[in-house]
Amino acid sequence: VSGLTRLVAMLAELEEQLVGCMRCGFCQSVCPLYAETGRETDVARGKLAMLDGLAHQLLADPEGVRQRLERCLLCGSCTAGCPSGVKTTDIFLQARAVLTAYLGLSPAKRVVFRQLLARPALFDRLMGWAPRLQGLVARPASAELGTSCARLQAWLGSRHFRRLADRPLHADIPSRRTAPGRAGLTAAVYVGCLTDKLFPGAGKALLAVLEHYGVGVSLPAGQACCGIPALAAGDGRGFRRLLAHNLALYDPARFDVLVTPCATCAATIRKMWPAMAQGLPPAQAERVRLIAQRTRDASELLVEQGLAPQPADQGRGEAVTFHDPCHLNKSLGVAAQPRRLLAAAGWRLAEMAESDWCCGMGGSFNLAHYELSAAIGRRKLANLAATGAPVVATGCPACLVQLSDGLSREGQKVRARHYLELCAQRL
């Protein structure tokens, strides 16, 4: 059996999903990457066609397909807008897993996903040193945004990256368990890597908001990454290791809902864990199902449970503009709820044009394709600047990294904050 035949057999599992694409090309109108490049291989239709070509042996170079498949933000805009309901993001993640299994994982990714992320204690210890070292390689760029730029551009390019917090969240609050108050329910809290290490304030704001509304908290120590970077790299093994670690920590018997301040983590847990759970032992699969079913964005939980107060008079508050994270809006369908919380906290919403257009971050996409990522981000920056609001709020730390980078590079005086922080300030 030749190698390519083995690949074709692996791709055959995608056949039923691939055939659903009617090649209408409507994904061109929503794809943030295609809007920059105009290249068919950058848009979902082209990617599905390439996978179909590979599966039917019309293409002979899987590496070429993999490279093009990785030029994708995994923002889910195409999935949300697909007229024939093709689950593009699921297909792309599965295809990346197939191609990685066939072509292998790069040594650097192997170390990160299998050695580092999969060992949260070691990862946290290493990262614990980093805040003390970052002054050596970087100098502050914006105090307001907490960004730095590299002293030597060779490593980090022209990024203005968000500085690591002096103390990660887990150093201050390693675990917590509180009894439910008037809300009568307990929320498991999943913190997420970026919240823990870059935006502990957003994590603390979530805990404060939950406490304020009488929601009990169950925050277990030693959480691992949700697994989306491993999935994006096609590393199924690394993903399953992280999943097993987290499943052991989160016993559905101990909570009613699971909340996280990270839209990407929420979307991964609610959508990707079940989609990627094939082959798990039944007990684990059942746990994935229950956890996914109960996962909510904090704003979604508060609105759904009737806990959030009615919006106050909008006329006089300070203006804030809201950026919809793709994983919140397009993956989870949550858009009105965080706005409602902001309004209830006395903020005046100044909507930007295209608030649901991707900021260009895309996690590892930003690392691999920084210039494209920044170009997509500029459209967002122009839209948010046009509102004149001094603050931009969002619901995902990954978007905060991208927004902070762009705002800092352009020298804009706009603050970028998690909506939970803005709400917690006014409790």
Next chain:
Amino acid sequence: MSLEALARELAALAGAENVYTHEADLHAYSYDAAVLKEVRPGVVVRPTRGEDLGRVVALCNREGLPLTVRGAGTNLSGGTVPEAGGVVALTSGLNRILEINPADLYAVVEPGVVTAALAKAAAGRGLFYPPDPGSQAVSTLGGNVAENSGGLRGLKYGVTRDYVLGLEFWGVDGGLVKTGAKTVKCATGYNLAALMVGSEGTLGVVNRITLKLIPPPRASRAMVAVYHSLEGASQTVAAIIAAHIIPVTLEFLDSFTIRTVEEYAGVGLPTDAAALLLIEVDGHPAQVEEEARQVEAICRQEGAAGVQVAADAAQRDRIWEARRAAIPALARLRPTTWLEDATVPRSRIPELVAAISDISRRHRLTIGTFGHAGDGNLHPTILLDKRDAGEMARLEEARGELFAKAVELGGTLSGEHGLGLVKTGHLVEEVGRATIAWSRRLKAALDPKGILNPHKAIGD
């Protein structure tokens, strides 16, 4: 000329970053929205200046290489499926709106401008570009010109050809041909723009388009009418026209489509209805008020079981949701969606719909029909699995009968999708041999080597 040499020459004139030769890139330009086998080009080039596009045309002609120009690749008849080993020229790098002139009511655009982008830019200047093909969110104006694209507003506002004031296009030898003007009137030379519109890329390559803009209507009113018989819906259409009211949209959904949409979107459609009409009138507020009342009365007179007039924007949106959901709802039923666009004089719609349901039954094919009742342009949408050879064979027979019926009723094979590769075989039934021979003589004179989008539009 070898492919390598060709790629080098294209890189020299359009920039190396704008020439694609990797198999994966070529594969991504081997299809459009028609259900056809992929045909892989030899090289793809993406010029970013009009002059470069002209040089690409001249180079292809010199070397005798088939050239297919591609906008968004949304064509439903295979018009942008290239020739094997040929050249594909993309217009996505030629997407500038060069001018919007509110005083003289026109816009000048490059061919790669997306239809909805021009409509939005025009609206931003207080003007209106009416043609709204179903793919307007992605389709390009160059493609709209090549296909003479229509849309929902055809009945009142016409189609793409009604808005083309002037064109610049590259002849096959690379000479720039100019026709029409920025003025409403122009009697200079042949009306070459009329020849180019709908020519499917077989006669020349569009470089710039001057499009007419109009003032937007100041008000509109939408309504939905439910019928228990097809005849009631059809008589309503006839009675509205007889009353000299021209609605901006007059859309039809058959019973199968109604049930499928309701199952998918749950918008509250009556699933026992035989037909649904979605009607919108627009214009001066006072006129809209009066016409909406008249249309409502006509619907009831002609036996509508229920008429609902939208009281506000939210209700209007709900009404149109049923039409917007038609394709997504139907497309989810089976893996393959084959969208036809047979068109008949509007008074013959009941006969065409009856013929479609007969064809569907005899050939054991699932067909949902919806479309533009006001202009007689229906979209029988055939749902099947392209991997099932038996079903595909039945599809071919069914299409043949559908076309024969459309022609018999005094209609046409294609209202707005063009003939591309999938209908040229039936052209003779509609226009006869002499027309095809004349068209081919024209083609041979303008494109002696036959390199411009071979086989399309008139076949060979």
